[in-house]
Amino acid sequence: MKRKVSDLLKEKGNVVYTISDTARLKDAVKLFNEKRVGALMVVNEEEEIQGIVTERDILKKLAKTEGEVKDMNVTFLMTPREELIVGTPDDEIDYMMKVMTTNRIRHIPIVGGENECKLLGVISIGDIVKILLNGLVIDHENRLLKDYLGKAYNI
Numbered sequence: 001m002k003r004k005v006s007d008l009l010k011e012k013g014n015v016v017y018t019i020s021d022t023a024r025l026k027d028a029v030k031l032f033n034e035k036r037v038g039a040l041m042v043v044n045e046e047e048e049i050q051g052i053v054t055e056r057d058i059l060k061k062l063a064k065t066e067g068e069v070k071d072m073n074v075t076f077l078m079t080p081r082e083e084l085i086v087g088t089p090d091d092e093i094d095y096m097m098k099v100m101t102t103n104r105i106r107h108i109p110i111v112g113g114e115n116e117c118k119l120l121g122v123i124s125i126g127d128i129v130k131i132l133l134n135g136l137v138i139d140h141e142n143r144l145l146k147d148y149l150g151k152a153y154n155i
Helices: 005-012 025-035 055-065 093-103 125-152
Strands: 018-020 039-043 049-054 107-112 118-124
Touching (some): 039 118, 093 125
Antiparallel strands (some): 107 118
């Protein structure tokens, strides 16, 4: 049975860290460090998704401007809502991994509800690797147990 994003969200939880669309990059950097995350969803006063800002976005901007960016608004370099690649709880983990690899992104907002406009969570490539590794460990343990039972009972 293929694992779905909904399985991953049940395991990891659906906590989503957000930042206001009026915040400065220095605020984003502070949140990245405090929460130990690599992406923040940018929302307006009504908590509507405006985009996503990542650590990588900031590094790219630093490299291009060679200057001070801490006081820039997060909207200046976020990926806007119109360009977001999103997933749904029904998407398969393998598919999400392919989407992330193909598009060279590390975070995907998961949406659902009416018109798929409710933010349900954010998954990272690290979350996917973790869930896949857990599956490998379980498969390995099952194989060891079958081998042991087969030898013990001449099966």
